[in-house]
Amino acid sequence: MVNLNTVLPRNGRNYYLALGLEGSANKLGVGIVKHPVLPEHEDGDLSFKCESEIMANIRDTYVTPPGEGFLPRDTARHHRNWCVRLIKRALQEAGVKDPSRDLDVICFTRGPGMGAPLHSVAIAARTISLLWGIPLVGVNHCVGHIEMGREITGAANPVVLYVSGGNTQVIAYSEKRYRIFGETLDIAIGNCLDRFARTLRIPNSPSPGYNIEQLAKKCSDKERLVELPYTVKGMDLSMSGILAYIETLAKDLFRGNKKNKILFDPKTGEQKVTVDDLCFALQENMFAMLVEITERAMAHVNSNQVLVVGGVGCNERLQEMMGQMCGDRALGQVHATDERFCIDNGVMIAQAGLLEYRMGQATTDLNETVVTQKFRTDEVYVGWRE
Template sequence: MVIAIGFEGSANKLGIGIIRDGEVLSNVRRTYITPPGEGFLPRDTAKHHQANILTVLDESLKESGISPQEIDCVCYTKGPGMGAPLVSVAVVARTVAQLWGKPIVAVNHCIGHIEMGRLITGASNPTVLYVSGGNTQVIAYSAKRYRIFGETIDIAIGNCLDRFARVLKISNDPSPGYNIEQMAKKGKKFIELPYTVKGMDVSFSGVSSYIESIAEEKIADGTCTPEDLCFSIQETLFAMLVEITERAMAHCRSEEVLIVGGVGCNKRLQEMMGQMCVERGAKLYATDNRFCIDNGVMIAQAGWEMFRAGIVTPMEDTWCTQRYRTDEVEVIWRDD
């Protein structure tokens, strides 16, 4: 029996979770929320994490009923992510590892999402669509690596939606993407937007720039409503994602799709991907906001897999990096 604690703070979500051999014992999270029309800056986000992390740690331990002595390894997000928030959380993870006398494991954030998704859904070897504020990738496992088959060539889908939310001054509580999703349900008119798929890759910056340039005028002259624009941007972006995911499935002869990352909570994305899967005779796997939004237990789960495979990070190597690609990690815990 192995018990792992995970520390996550790569963006505006601060999370600490504890897992025991696939059983989630605690999953505590705090989100840094800014006023409508504003994003979150690294420095302010780091201050939020610093102010809340000890409370979150205490709550996570109490929720799990586990004492520090029972924990086998401390896991933290090495990257990718925003520098200041990453380092703020890593400092605490390093400190408790030394105070408790526990080994530490540095985890790739993206692989945390994948391993948590596999655990919760039971998907065996899926094509993975990873969609979040900072990442957009289509991934499949092969020969001890998570291979990237396609990705955004500029901004991530979550970043695109966040920028659009700022244009319309949509609330950031609980998240811009969630509020866009609710408004999109009331949209009735589709506004044609740039659709940019380049082979296996996608580009979202053109969509973002275009909708920013037309939004105010089209709403003012009655051409469309804010809800129509929310509906249109969702349909366009998600169609692009379904297209490249289906192409990766065909290449891999895959019959499973797993959606992970914060944007993966979106019911319309799940619906569109599900329809594609039905047409292909494939199966869709997705999780709810407890596990698809950044959280500490996903870092614990990936670290648990790594620790059981014999991976421990020397203390002098427990640094962070804003750029840490999914395919850089050797996945020695999976059988081919």
């Protein structure tokens, strides 16, 4: 039986308070989460119903100019510059006056992600852990997304579609692990969108994927789809070929290469396709692939709930397509969250880390807090679920 109250709050409080630090990519997030001690948590699989209260959720994104991606070294510098200020602001917002007394655990992202940014945040996490005498939990970024999604939407046992700039996975829970059913074989879907946005030289603010979504909405003829490679490989996906193909199209479009029959009418030389059409086609094509493997995973595990998490999960078109698929399956439901929780944030790290802490999985040995770029979702022992 799972007892979420295995470790009681410090200093005789009747609630837990966790600080979460996220910095695996270009977002630096600091969040503070509060869990009340509930008697029903002593005996039951209720980790999706913690009655979490979000005390602070602050994020600062390192935004690069149009046409440029974020590099590990510059991103790490951004995180180092802002980390302490964000922690200070989060503590203020949450009304935490003495963190050494009021906090139970400090959670930080141990991986997966870019090494240098992860490391810069881990250094700050270790320092405050020593200064305040509070244990650490190194959280798997993917598990952070999953646990935050479950808590916000109340989905007890969903098939999880995790789509972001660095990851594309279909995940289902079984026997104390989040198991990966299908994933990308090369680049992540968000990476594909980001890089196409760079080719188009559209702004990276608020996020490249968001700007592609807006362009796609402007597509005038949604019946006529530019055909792109459809690359589902069993339960896995491949995205790099699609990217290379559509980048060639975009470059031909900008150069006005009239020999390209897909873009220009061979007789009149009239332009048939716009940038908006390309954005629309790219989204439709890739999201259809995601829906296909998600549906197959649902059939495998006999589930009728889908939870969409990760930065690309904010995309309304993806949510709509997933909703259609779920609607066609008996009483299926799609659960998604908004940008506060979809896009990387500190609260999700605090949520997942606090669950680990409550099961006694925290550490004070700093040798266990070394970050790692490769950290698979199924490496984590999920003690807090049945």
